[in-house]
Structure formats: structure tokens, C-alpha cells
Amino acid sequence: MSSAVTSAAPTKTLDLGPARALSCRECGHQIPLAAEFACPECFGPLEVAYDFAGVTRERIEAGPKSIWRYASLLPVPTNVTEHPNTEPGLTRLVRAEKLGKALGIKRLWLKDDTGNPTHSFKDRVVAVALAAARELGFTVLACPSTGNLANAVAAAAARAGWRSVVLIPKSLEQAKIQMTAVYGGTLIAVDGNYDDVNRLATELAAEEEDWAFVNVNVRPYYAEGSKTLGYEVAEQLGWRLPGQVVIPVASGSQLTKVDKAFGELGKLGLVEPTPYRVFGAQATGCSPVATAFAEGTDVVRPVRPDTIARSLAIGNPADGPYVLDTVRRTNGAVADVSDAEVVDAIQLLARTEGIFAETAGGVTVACARKLVESGQLDPDADTVLLITGDGLKTLDAVAGHVGPTATVSTSTAEVRRALSG
């Protein structure tokens, strides 16, 4: 028994629902549930292992209209809905006939996560992290971030009545700073780039024992929140798995967790365990996983990001190797697209389906197009694209590309002239 097991031993009986242990993804070593993220044996990443019981479609459908309907599949306390949290999830799954036609995909759906409380999928992972962190004894919610995560952490902490500490590079856009600061937590601007901020967060996580850095020391719990995207897609399709799903890749965690969710649903008999293919989407300016996929290697070489898709700009993605495992195992692929293609795809999505996505959504749509053209995505299979964030947060991506059709004086004749011109 390693010393980590002893030090992590809970002083009370933890209620983290069906979660049973933390298990190393590399060596399989297991430790009791605790605020740990690295295997004491091999330093591999830890993830949550479960004993599921009594999970049925009927109980899920009778549950809250949020991710908490899946509480019996998440590492959260049984009484999770009794504490204030942000209740994200159960966002729209939209049948997208016009976009499907434009991309050459016959049956296409969009999972529109812009409807979450702070308008990105980060509300899902933060809500799960907050619920687990409360049970693990933390009292402060923290993160390093450049945008969506900062918004989600500050909002969830405010709602819960917790203190938040959010670390950002001081050069961040004013809009993102303001939307984080309005929630009233502690917002620390750091004179450095995101890598500096991230390193600082890791140091602080080791020093401040009351602070749950959602994406550092409680990352195993946090990451499980992305499973809810997979559960919702399956439930909203009428309790079945799609044939194909295209997912943006930043750290890669989301892609692996949607795959985990599909696998769990099949094993639990909640859906037929039909085959599905998982595809990853990256911006060419930060495409280490797509590069490794194309080269047929298992090694993801870090890159220095240079893309407008800043929410995906992680040059050294922690879950990159697991993304490669998943897409290869399911006969998928990882594609990448240029910033110009991203801007085009944001507009295509808005014009065909009325959904205004951030740059990550543009990456996903543009990669889907490319994967159809290359023959890797099957145009006849039921296909779902994950739209994980909101265009209002990355307005600069479309500025200069869209604007009024015409400017006229107050005359109906001028309006008609503008319309026919």
C-alpha cells in the first residue's frame, strides 16, 4: 500500500454516489476516493471508477431537467440537488437538416451547449467539481483559465456561496475579465502567459489545502462532468447511440469522457451497445493530436499554439494519447482546419441553423466538412457535432467578416432599392 493511500484516506465516510475509487489510467493501481490526481505508483492520471446500481431510463427521465438527472452515474453526493449549484445541461439537441445538406451528411444533429448558464460546456464540469469538492472538504473553488472556465468557476462559486480564486493572464480581453469579475470572486491577473498562470496554479494547489483547483487537484471528478454530454446525446436521440460524433480537442478530456459515457450506457443496458465512431477536431494552429494521428504515432509532440480558437489552444494536451486510443479503437480520426475555415464555418452554422458558436464550434463544423470530403466521415451515418461554446464570447473572430447589408435613409423606397441591389 502506497503512502498516498494513507494520506488520502478520508476522515469520514465520503458520499460520492456511485464512485468507488480512483484508478490509474496507465497502471490500473487504485486508491480510495480523495483529492488526488496522479497515481502514487507511476504518476499516471487518475480517473474515477464506479459501482453503478439501480440506474434505469425511467429514473433518469423522472429526474431534474439538468445534468443531475444523471447523478447516479457521476462522482457526486447522493443529495447533490440539495446544495446550490448551477444546474447546467439538458441543452438542445437540434436536428440540422440544412447544415447537413451543406456538409453532405444526411442525418445530422447539433448538441448546442451555448444554452448552459455561462454559455459553455464548462458549466457541466465545474458543477460536478463543485459538488465533489464540497464532499471532499474544500471551501474555495479555483482555476487557472483564459475564458470559459473562468466564467463557469466564478459563477458556480457565487451561486454556492463559496469564495472563488480565478487566475488569468493579465493580457486577457476586457470582456472576459469583466464577465468573470462581475460574479464578485477573487480575480488575480498574472503578469505572464497562460503557461505561467497554469504553473502558478499547480504550485498554489500544493500549498493551499482548502482550495479546489477544478482542473488540477480535483481534476478526476471535474473531468467526469463531460460524460453528461454523451448521456444527453443518447437520451435525446431516443436512448440510442449515434453512429458518429465529432468533438473539439483541447486537453482531449471531453472526447475521452463522451466515449466513456457511451460505453457505460451500453454496459448498463440503457442503450443497445451499437458501434460508434469518435472524431476529434483541432485548429491547424494548435493540432498536436491531429498531427500524431496523421503520422500514425502514439506520441503527441507539444506545440506553441497560434490560432484564433483560443479555447482549444492547449499545446501540450494532457489527454492527447487517450484521444488517439479512442479514435483508433472506434475507427475515427482527428482532423484540423485553418483559422479561415473556422471563420467560414462559424458563419455557415449561424446561417443554416441559427446557432452562433464560438471559435471551437467553428473548428468542429469545419472539421466535419473536411472529414466528409476525405471520406473518413460516413455521410449516411447518424452524426452528432458538439457545439461547446458561445459566439458572443469570441466576437472578434467574425468582426470584419459580417456587417449590415446596406445603410439607408428613412425611406421605404431606399430599403427596397437596397434589397434588390
Added chain:
Amino acid sequence: MSSAVTSAAPTKTLDLGPARALSCRECGHQIPLAAEFACPECFGPLEVAYDFAGVTRERIEAGPKSIWRYASLLPVPTNVTEHPNTEPGLTRLVRAEKLGKALGIKRLWLKDDTGNPTHSFKDRVVAVALAAARELGFTVLACPSTGNLANAVAAAAARAGWRSVVLIPKSLEQAKIQMTAVYGGTLIAVDGNYDDVNRLATELAAEEEDWAFVNVNVRPYYAEGSKTLGYEVAEQLGWRLPGQVVIPVASGSQLTKVDKAFGELGKLGLVEPTPYRVFGAQATGCSPVATAFAEGTDVVRPVRPDTIARSLAIGNPADGPYVLDTVRRTNGAVADVSDAEVVDAIQLLARTEGIFAETAGGVTVACARKLVESGQLDPDADTVLLITGDGLKTLDAVAGHVGPTATVSTSTAEVRRALSG
């Protein structure tokens, strides 16, 4: 029989669900369902009259997770879900204990309409307008707007595959212009103020027979979409009416329609018809209805708006007199608050409940506070505040008021110093 009845007679049998006729709010005269908005007898405003049948809680609960679960209570075709639309609604109703404590209200809930597709309640009214307009034979969706409505119309038309024509004052903020333009419809910037744009829209509505101006020639249908806010509040409270509701007042339509919804639910036996009180909220810089309420008159005198709450800045509110009727009948009131109070309230809401509202939400929260302090709002009654739009669209309201707590170098010691400072 007036000539309007003849000219409006449909050439086919219209399916607008339970809608039976258009009825004049002033004289009670009725005409067949058509694209009319003014009474042919007295020029009073027309609204939809219904014959409801077979509406039960069970059927509603088994319906779509959007406003279309209430299709049997709306003027939309029976097959409304078969055509692409934006599926707004069923947004969160959040129990707000911390904000309640701050305001002195024991049991408080927030209806958070920032979760709608374009992040305001306008998606509700536009979705209903689009569905009715399709049945009425229109092919173009249009509006004059300064913001939220422009976003909602352009997005819904894109999703439906319709052309949109949106008229805006050319001085509108770039963010609002871009978020409308990205959906790809026709966006006409007019060299004039909103009153000029509105007059131009009314002229065009009379000339262009294929254009459904959602808030002009199909306004009776459009306005009914706000009823869904009332239905959802009641369903989400467990099929009961709140004791009090506070609603922002622009044209005043939303307030009267929530009242209409509560009345319908009671008459249909879907809830106990318990007494409720309706309160209106305005910004002092545009408070013609609050002024009339305070003066005890029925006459709403137009004003020239001067407030940061631009989405409420209608100086001559069409439904002002009906707002006065409703609040007086239900023993409510109309309050108004300064722009400084609005900015404070936006921050209070964000800091207590993690919800970032636009200025209209700040008006509602600040008015609730004022109404408690004046003794008009009962601190012991179940109270609901409608949060109808998103803070990301009015970032300028909080700019200069919020920002980083501290700026530090990359040292944990400096972070700790900043935290203790």
C-alpha cells in the same frame, strides 16, 4: 360585418391550434384569425381568443422540453414541431436563497431566460410569431429592433430557412450588429433613431405583403409567446401560482401576458386559482408607466428615454394602460430605479446567484428591492423575478465597475499577499 373581416378571410382553413379569433381589447369586436393587429371598429389592439380543449398537466409534461410543450395553449399549428424553429423555453427556475436574503424576501425564485437560444426571452415570442406567420402565408421574417429582437429574428429565420429583414438604427453597437449579421439575413442600418426605424417598419409592413414584421403585423400572435413564461413558472413551482411576480416593463406586453397565462391555468384547472400580485419594473430614465401608477391615472404620457436599460427604453409603451389595469387589479405596483441602482443590482444578482443579467435584469432586481423597502412587496410571499436577457449583450453597463482584484507577478507569495490585502 366590417370590411376587415372580409379582406382578412383566409383562403384555406388555418390551423393555429386552439386560437379561434382575434378579439379587440377595447371594444370586444372579433374578427377571424388573420394578419391583423388593429380593430376595424375602433382601432384598438387585437389579441388572440381561444377555445382550449384537452389540456392536461400530463400531456404538457410528456411534451417537448421547450415552449412547444404548451402548443395546445398557443396560436400555433398543431404540427408546430415538424418545422424547424428555435425551440426556446423551459429555462431554469432557480431558487435564490442568497439574493432573497439580500433583498429581504424569504422565498425567492429567478426565471433565468438567458438560457434561450439567443439568450433573451425574445426567442419565445419570435418562435411563436414564426410558427403563426408560416401558417398565415408569410415567407419573410422582419422586425425593427435595437438588439435582442434583432438577434432572435435573424437566428429563427436562419434556422427555418426563411429570409429575414432586420432594421436597426445605424448607430447601434458593433457587437449587436455583428451578432445579428452573422445569421446571414438582410440587415438594414437606417440613418435615424429607433423611432424612425419603427415608423419605417410600419410603412413597409403595409407595402410588403410577404413580410411578417413580428412586432407589427403579426404582433397579436408574437405577443402570446410571453405566456410561456407564466406557464413555465407555474409548472416549475410544482403546478401552482407564485404569490408575487416582478416583471420588467418595456412595451408592457410581457407583463400582461404572464397575467393572462396565470389566469388561463387557473380557469383550465391546471393550477389552483390562488390570488397573485403582479409588479412592473422600469428604469427611472424611461418610466412612463411607473409615473402613471404613482399618480393614480390611467393615462401613460410618452417620455423621451434616457437610461442604460436600452432594451426597456420604449417611451410610448403600447400596453402601458393594460399594465396599469393588471397591477391595480392584482394589488401590485410599478416601481422605477436609477441607472446606478441598475448597475448595483446586476452585480448583486451575479454575486449572489451566479447569473449575469443584462440591464433589464438589473432593473427587475433593483425594483424588487425597492418594493420590499416600501412595503409594497410582501417579504413572506413566494416571489418570482423574471430575468429576461443576458449580461454579455450589455457589458458596457458594468465596464468600469468590475475588474481584477489584483495584478501580480508569477509568484505564489505575491498571490497570497494580494489575497490578504
